[in-house]
Amino acid sequence: MQRKYRSIDIAHxxxxxxLSLPLHELQGSTEGPTVGISAVVHGDEGIGAEVIRRLSEDPEIEELRGRLVLLPVANPLAFQGNTRNTPLDMTNMNRIFPGDPDGWLTEQMADVIAREFLRGLDVHIDLHAGGLYPIVDYVYQLNAPELSRAFGRPFxxxxxxxxxxxxxxxxxxxxKAVVVELGGGLTAQEPYAALGLRGLKNALRVAGALPGPVEPPPAQTLLHRIETVRPHEGGLLLPAVDAVGGRVVAGDVLGRVVSPFSFEVLxxxxxxxxxxxxxxxxxLHRVEPGDYGYMVGELATAEAVK
Ligand SMILES: [Zn+2]
Incomplete structure (x- = not known):
């Protein structure tokens, strides 16, 4: 297995x-797919870079088949600012692909990522997380259910x-593309980094990029509707529900926004x-109106997957 690391310069x-983008290219000694793994398209989702680092240093990666391309930090400016969007132009990178070589800086970065990374892949896994405070746990099922299932997450x-x-x-x-939403928060990086690595390695086995027995997925639930509950008031968010995967019924209080001035429940x-x-x-943490509050998956429209 051969490794190459290069930076793609974007601009002064x-x-x-x-400003440059980091790209690790690992070439296995036997034939196999070209797999790309990206993270930190949103700058406050740094756990994805750690999952990719762990994969890169995992002993099993020495047995790689085909080619593995790692983009651990897709938006370095947003990572520097610890913000979802790029501070320099306030743009959400994950809404403007394929980018624009003559556009805002985030669009210019996206154009380079599309040309140098996304368009040459047989398998693409994009790692996301809950941002600075929330934690999240689900995997998008797009065009490759077997790869989405391979992460072994319940939803x-x-x-x-x-x-x-x-x-x-x-x-x-x-x-074949998969988006993983796993972990996040300042206080809850584990066990999510370990779960992310385990899921990635299993997905690589399913894709034929790593040898070894595939870990069969557990019984999983396929959601067709997820609703984001955003606060209309800012202040201190006091969580009433903290466990991901916990059941709730309609009308259950998930959290309260309290004024740090008057202590009134807003x-x-x-x-x-x-x-x-x-x-x-x-x-608990400070929250602004319109921030991510909670995400709830609807069970009435969900399917059991075995
Ligand atoms: Zn994200």
């Missing part, structure tokens, strides 16, 4: 520093209307239906 910033999600302009909108034109965030918690907050 006003500071004089060069899969087939969105009726996928977001436009995502990394996988480009890669899935040619590749808003109670409630479950819109009987469901399962997909995104929660393991700790």
């Amino acid at each position: 910033l006003a500071s004089g520093l060069v 899969l999600y087939a969105p009726p209307h996928p977001y436009e302009g995502t990394t996988t909108e480009v890669s899935a034109q040619r590749a 808003e109670e965030l409630r479950s819109p239906f009987d469901g399962v918690m997909i995104l929660t907050h393991p700790t």
